[in-house]
Each structure stands twice: as structure tokens, then as C-alpha cells.
Amino acid sequence: MAGGGGGGDGEPEFQIAPMIDVLLVLLVFFVMITSAEVLKVDKKLTLPVSPNAKERDKDMAKHEFAVNLRWDKDTNKGVLVIDDDIKQNWDDVLPFLQEKKKADKKLRVVVRADGNVPAGEIQRIMNFIGMAGIDDISFAASNK
């Protein structure tokens, strides 16, 4: 065993390879935790802050479907974005949500809306969600 602590005399050698292994593992860990959450959020909207909101319900994660609502400051209206597709006509969302509900009875709609969006726009989208027969809803927020 080469370099395995020497033959008893002298100082044990400093092993560089295990140190690099540990460093790389730490690096990968921190890269993962800093980028994991960012990937899920629409960069064009600023989520409202709610420090006391709950953590994601992991059991329901596969039943979740996100509806993004950006804020158009020129018109002070919401811009509805579903699956990276801007919906010009909000009425088109109703059959889409009905299909989703038909496919998944436990469907939960996650409303990811910009904090500056008027509450009326949130009520509008909730109206469509309710009309589609979906009663389970959650509001995404940022911790800070």
C-alpha cells in the first residue's frame, strides 16, 4: 500500500486526492441547493413575500400544475403564462384546466403571481380554476 501512512517513522504524508474528492462533493452540494429552487420560478415575475408560508407538500408534488401571472406595469394587468405560453385570451384556459382536472382528480393548481398584480386579476384566474372544478389551490410565495 503506497503512501498508506508510512512505515512508522516520520510524519504521515498529506493526501491530496481525498481532499479534492471532499471539495468536489461540497461544491456539487452547494451548486445544487443554490440552483434547484431558481429553476422552478418564472424569472419575469417577482413572487410576493410570505415568510410564514409552508414548505412544498412533497406527496402532492406530482399533482401540482403551475399557473404564472406576470405583471404588465403599463396596463396594470396580469399576463397569464402557462407552460411558457402567453395566453392572450384567458377564456382558453378553462377547457385546458378542465382537461387537466379530468386527467388528474387530485390536481392542485399553484398560482405563481407577481406581488404587484392587482388582486382582481388573481380573483379572475381563481374564477377559471373554480369553474374547471378545481378546489385545491396554493399560492406560491418567496421566503424573503
Add this chain to the structure above:
Amino acid sequence: MKKHSSRKVRSAEVNLGFQIAPMIDVVFVILLYFMVMAGDAQVEKFNYAQLPGGPPEPGIIKGFQDEVVIRIEDDGQVLLNGDLLDSPESRSLPELAGNLEQLKQSNLATSKPLMVTIDASELGKYQRVMDVLDTLSLANITNITFQANDF
């Protein structure tokens, strides 16, 4: 003279080998960067609610719940059953939190679940609705619904 030049070439070849020290330096810098960024990372959290019309939760007897209405005005003013609470600038809504806690305790004594309806003005900001939802989450009130408007 000939010997000297061959030694020079040999030492140059040795220096071209893989240098571990600068690599460790770079890895340390990247590691530090991500460690600092990890502390500042924004985490997505959720406030849950039920829309009207859904099936009742187990244990909830419909028609016997105490209903509390929280009104949010355009300017962010919050009213609990018509009573003004907190200033429109207050984000933590301490008066609302205190009142909700009292209501919750009195409902616990009568074993009636507390039902909260949020009635937000159309021009009020969503952030204000989220402030109220945050206060409800802090008080651990889960029966939340929204006042429906015609569109």
C-alpha cells in the same frame, strides 16, 4: 555546454505537468461563491386554500362554522368583520394576528372550526393578500376561502 541545454529542456518538461495547487485554489473560490449564494437563496413556499364548491374536509360540519371575513381595501387597509386593523403600511399585521388568535382560541373551546373568507378589493395589490395569508398561516388557520366576484 551541451549538458547544460539538455538539463534546461528536461526541467521545462517537468513544469508542463498538471498543477494541483491552482486547481485547488479555483475550487476553493467556486466553493466559497456557492456557499455565500446558498445563504441568500430564495426558497419557494406555499399558502394553501380551498375554493368554494369543493368537498368538505373530514371533521368539518357545514353550516356550523364561525365565519370571519377579512376585507382588503385598495390602499391595503385590512378590516376584520368590518373593524379597521393595523395600518396599510404594516406588513406583519400584528393586530390582525392577535384577533385571529383570540378567535381561534374561542372556537377551539366550542370545538367549532374557524372559517376565514378573504374579500380583496380588485385594485388592491396581491402582496397585501399574501400578507393576510401569511398572518393566517402564522395563526395556523387552514380553512380559508375567497369572496367570489362576477367577471
